[in-house]
Amino acid sequence: xxxxxxxxxxxxxxxxxxxxxxxxxxxxxxxxxxxxxxxxxxxxxxxxxxxxxxxxxxxxxxxxxxxxxxxxxxxxxxxxxxxxxxxxxxxxxxxxxxxxxxxxxxxxxxxxxxxxxxxxxxxxxxxxxxxxxxxxxxxxxxxxxxxxxxxxxxxxxxxxxxxxxxxxxxxxxxxxxxxxxxxxxxxxxxxxxxxxxxxxxxxxxxxxxxxxxxxxxxxxxxxxxxxxxxxxxxxxxxxxxxxxxxxxxxxxxxxxxxxxxxxxxxxxxxxxxxxxxxxxxxxxxxxxxxxxxxxxxxxxxxxxxxxxxxxxxxxxxxxxxxxxxxxxxxxxxxxxxxxxxxxxxxxxxxxxxxxxxxxxxxxxxxxxxxxxxxxxxxxxxxxxxxxxxxxxxxxxxxxxxxxxxxxxxxxxxxx
Amino acid sequence: xxxxxxxxxxxxxxxxxxxxxxxxxxxxxxxxxxxxxxxxxxxxxxxxxxxxxxxxxxxxxxxxxxxxxxxxxxxxxxxxxxxxxxxxxxxxxxxxxxxxxxxxxxxxxxxxxxxxxxxxxx
Numbered sequence: 001x002x003x004x005x006x007x008x009x010x011x012x013x014x015x016x017x018x019x020x021x022x023x024x025x026x027x028x029x030x031x032x033x034x035x036x037x038x039x040x041x042x043x044x045x046x047x048x049x050x051x052x053x054x055x056x057x058x059x060x061x062x063x064x065x066x067x068x069x070x071x072x073x074x075x076x077x078x079x080x081x082x083x084x085x086x087x088x089x090x091x092x093x094x095x096x097x098x099x100x101x102x103x104x105x106x107x108x109x110x111x112x113x114x115x116x117x118x119x120x121x122x123x124x125x126x127x128x129x130x131x132x133x134x135x136x137x138x139x140x141x142x143x144x145x146x147x148x149x150x151x152x153x154x155x156x157x158x159x160x161x162x163x164x165x166x167x168x169x170x171x172x173x174x175x176x177x178x179x180x181x182x183x184x185x186x187x188x189x190x191x192x193x194x195x196x197x198x199x200x201x202x203x204x205x206x207x208x209x210x211x212x213x214x215x216x217x218x219x220x221x222x223x224x225x226x227x228x229x230x231x232x233x234x235x236x237x238x239x240x241x242x243x244x245x246x247x248x249x250x251x252x253x254x255x256x257x258x259x260x261x262x263x264x265x266x267x268x269x270x271x272x273x274x275x276x277x278x279x280x281x282x283x284x285x286x287x288x289x290x291x292x293x294x295x296x297x298x299x300x301x302x303x304x305x306x307x308x309x310x311x312x313x314x315x316x317x318x319x320x321x322x323x324x325x326x327x328x329x330x331x332x333x334x335x336x337x338x339x340x341x342x343x344x345x346x347x348x349x350x351x352x353x354x355x356x357x358x359x360x361x362x363x364x365x366x367x368x369x370x371x372x373x374x375x376x377x378x379x380x381x382x383x384x385x386x387x388x389x390x391x392x393x394x395x396x397x398x399x400x401x402x403x404x405x406x407x408x409x410x411x412x413x414x415x
Numbered sequence: 416x417x418x419x420x421x422x423x424x425x426x427x428x429x430x431x432x433x434x435x436x437x438x439x440x441x442x443x444x445x446x447x448x449x450x451x452x453x454x455x456x457x458x459x460x461x462x463x464x465x466x467x468x469x470x471x472x473x474x475x476x477x478x479x480x481x482x483x484x485x486x487x488x489x490x491x492x493x494x495x496x497x498x499x500x501x502x503x504x505x506x507x508x509x510x511x512x513x514x515x516x517x518x519x520x521x522x523x524x525x526x527x528x529x530x531x532x533x534x535x536x537x
Contacts, residue, residue, distance in 0.1 A: 117502055120455065143417075143500055144458060144534055151455025389416075389528040 011058055013210070016043060016131035019062045021103035023070055024110075030163055032110065033156035034073050035066075036128060041073075042066035104129060105179075105218035108211070111155075112178045115162045120155040121182050122189075127152055129214070130207045140204050141189075176219065180228050180284060183208050183215070187232050205236050223275050227285030230271040234291035237264035249396040253300040265295045286315040305336035324354040328363060340371045361387055362397060369404065378404050417458065417500050417529035418507035420514065424494030426465075428521035436519070443515030451499060451510065458534070462495035491523070504528070 016039055023035040042065040046058075055061035111125040126132045126140075134152065138145040190204035212229040219225050241255040272292050279285060290311045297303035312330035319326060327350050335343035344367055351360050365380035381401040388394050432440070451457035469484025497514070501507050507526050516522040 119500070119502055123455075141500075142532055142534060147455055147458055147500060150452060150457075154453065154455050389530045391531045394530065 012043065013131045015059055015062050017107055017129050018059060018103055019066050020128055021107055022063050023066055024107075026067070027070065030160045032159045033153075034070060036156060038066045038070035038073055041069040045069075103218075104211075104214040105176075108179045108182075108215065109175050110159065112182045113159060113162065114178065115158055116155050118182070118185060120151055120158070121178070122186055123148055123151045124155045125182055125211070126186070126207060130211060132207065136203070140207075176222060176224065179215065180224060183211055183228060183232075184284070186211075187235070205232070205239075208232055209236060223279040224282040224284045226271055226275040227282060227288045230268040230275075230288035231284055231291055233264045233268035233271070234288060234295050237261040237268065237295070243392075247392065248399065249392050251396070252294065257298065260295075268292065269295060281314060281318065283315060283319055286311055286318065290315075303336075305333055309333040309337045324350060324357050325359070328357070328359060332363060335367055335370075340367050343367055344371070358387055359384075362393075365397070365400070369400070374404055416503060416507075417498065417532060418504070419527050419529055420497040420499065420507065420511050421525040421527065422494045422496060422514070422516055423491045423523040423525060424516075425491050425521045428519065432519070440515045440519070443513075447497075447510075447514055450513070451497075456499050456501050456506075456510070458498040458500055460495065460497045463493060466492040498529070 019042065020035060020039045023038060024031065027035060039062075042062050045065055046062060050058075107129045108125060111128055112121045116124065123137055126137045127134065132140075134149050135145050138148040141148070186204055187208035190208065209229070209232045212225070212232055215225050216229050237260045238252070238255065240261060241257065241259040242250055244250050268288070269292055272288060275285070276289065281289075290308055293304050293307050293311070309330065312326065312333050315326050316323075316330055321327065328347075331343050331346045331350065334346060344364065347360065347364055347367070351357065354360075361380045361384035365377050365384050368374075368377035368380055378401060381397055381404070385394055385397045385401070388397065448457060448460065466484060471482050471484045472479050473482075474480070499507060499510060501510065504526070511517060511524045511526055514524055517524055
């Protein structure tokens with residue numbers, strides 16, 4: 001990955017989304033594509049000019065330049081010149097006070113428009129809100145730049161087609177749900193790349209956390225936003241212990257917790273302390289609480305599994321049992337509280353309702369191994385290896401399968 | 416999520432296609448590429464040469480050994496592939512049914528998830 005960390009990023013991350021927001025507020029509906037292109041033009045110019053003569057007011061410089069490029073683009077468009085160019089030229093420039101903290105929220109909501117496919121929402125968010133270049137997004141997702149460019153172009157055109165306005169939503173909480181989902185997809189993609197080699201991509205995880213922070217500034221009263229931020233911080237904190245020396249996955253119960261990022265843990269726990277008392281528990285806040293219980297424990301044995309089991313049970317109710325992955329995690333917690341056999345029964349029950357659920361076989365293999373049912377565990381490991389589409393996870397499962405076989409003098413290895 | 420759509424080809428089926436059918440297949444693939452590119456789902460496609468031109472490298476138990484292919488006596492062989500990036504498996508299947516081969520008896524499309532990829536500089 002070639003993208004520098006947040007600190008070394010320069011001012012672009014903050015300036016670009018604000019500039020785009022200002023242009024959208026000025027020129028309004030259906031202008032997303034032209035405005036975004038104008039901001040990109042202005043960023044290119046800034047790259048050239050600022051090394052020679054840094055401006056006193058970078059935001060002002062960028063906004064003025066972007067507005068000029070917008071007018072250029074509108075002017076050069078024959079069909080629109082008369083109608084929109086005049087409006088654009090006559091429009092009085094906005095003062096900087098127009099740039100408000102909830103710009104990030106508005107941009108996010110626009111990029112997460114329901115008319116767009118999830119992959120398009122994510123790509124557009126990374127570009128327009130996080131200020132990543134097409135090449136950086138392509139790099140993060142291991143896709144050719146052309147594919148990402150097409151996706152973004154198409155998404156911008158689609159936004160123009162549906163005529164989405166850059167208007168303030170009536171109910172912030174209601175429109176927040178898809179935004180949180182997109183950020184969560186971005187984050188989990190980083191931790192669990194569905195189709196790539198690395199089990200973790202620092203840049204995507206960093207972006208998701210960065211955007212969750214922006215969102216928290218924009219919507220400080222939302223406990224779900226706080227929950228998502230805490231969840232991402234507490235999960236990201238485990239990263240140094242999560243990948244071994246050879247790039248293999250280290251499961252939670254084998255992680256060296258002294259290697260967890262203490263400052264991220266502390267920030268996540270502090271967020272929970274500030275938000276949880278009296279909060280209406282939404283799915284992200286509940287998941288953050290679960291991560292919080294793990295963060296408090298020195299190891300697996302000392303973990304408060306009763307609490308985790310209870311939290312998963314509430315989470316299952318909150319989401320009406322629609323998310324089988326939550327049920328799966330509840331069953332894992334149940335195995336620590338109610339015993340292996342009960343958990344295995346629950347697992348059969350879950351699989352009967354969701355026959356193609358990923359990870360069921362991996363969980364079953366672990367439970368069977370703990371129960372000492374080695375042959376059955378080996379069968380489940382083999383099925384789990386066939387079902388997973390993550391190379392690092394496949395390797396982890398193969399290692400476990402091999403370890404099973406070695407413990408029994410290679411008898412179980414039927415491959 | 417990346418998926419590879421493998422085009423399974425049977426040479427005898429291809430030989431017996433009419434001129435119009437061949438034209439329709441060509442047009443259908445052109446259309447398919449245009450659609451998936453427009454959607455930002457297209458990554459790459461390659462068509463492969465006849466299996467009679469294959470060479471096989473495999474261990475003879477000691478050293479790598481080069482022989483003429485194909486691997487097995489198969490009536491069908493891989494004629495080419497599409498590499499796509501789509502939301503989920505359902506979308507990959509939906510797209511595969513749009514490929515003209517899906518309407519020719521004797522040809523088939525296989526859909527498999529990609530677990531690792533390095534596309535170089537794209």
